Amino acid sequence: MLAQRAREGGLPFLLVGGHAVIAHGHPRNTFDLxxxxxxxxxxxxxxxxxxxxxxxxxxxxxxxxxxPPDAVTLPLDLMIVSEDTYRQLEAAAVEAPVAxxxxxMVCLRHLLALKAHAIRHGHxxxxxxxxxxxxxxxxxxxxxxxxxxWRELFFKYGPPELHERLLRVQRPNAP
Numbered sequence: 001m002l003a004q005r006a007r008e009g010g011l012p013f014l015l016v017g018g019h020a021v022i023a024h025g026h027p028r029n030t031f032d033l034x035x036x037x038x039x040x041x042x043x044x045x046x047x048x049x050x051x052x053x054x055x056x057x058x059x060x061x062x063x064x065x066x067x068p069p070d071a072v073t074l075p076l077d078l079m080i081v082s083e084d085t086y087r088q089l090e091a092a093a094v095e096a097p098v099a100x101x102x103x104x105m106v107c108l109r110h111l112l113a114l115k116a117h118a119i120r121h122g123h124x125x126x127x128x129x130x131x132x133x134x135x136x137x138x139x140x141x142x143x144x145x146x147x148x149x150w151r152e153l154f155f156k157y158g159p160p161e162l163h164e165r166l167l168r169v170q171r172p173n174a175p
Contacts, residue, residue: 011044015096015105024108026136032075038086116158
């Protein structure tokens with residue numbers, strides 16, 4: 001219903017977070033719904049969530065978090081990005097395998113960049129889960145993290161020790 005109402009209201013979004021991690025091949029539990037939205041659409045999203053019965057949990061310059069309207073609905077987290085960043089994410093987005101809804105999600109490359117960025121700039125309580133997600137996605141998608149494209153991505157968005165850890169995981173017996 002959320003996706004349908006967003007489309008009806010002209011509110012673009014992309015699936016990120018745990019559901020995107022799962023769709024990109026790394027099975028894990030998730031207990032919320034994470035969407036990325038553009039800054040110009042953020043207030044429309046805020047109004048839609050409140051109209052659907054969500055209650056505001058927290059808000060900052062780059063996020064809005066909502067408590068669910070009932071016990072069966074997941075909490076909603078909106079990650080707010082610039083219009084330019086949203087356009088870049090949307091241009092490379094892929095179809096998400098979501099039943100009964102046409103939903104797009106960030107591509108694997110962008111998901112890994114977002115996770116690496118969260119590891120670099122996030123709070124300590126989230127880092128472990130994000131590192132696990134990156135390792136799981138690298139394994140599930142058989143990425144060679146020594147390849148220049150992946151090395152550059154992890155160095156650009158994540159802390160240097162992330163790439164080092166990924167190399168150790170991928171090549172545990174290397175000198």
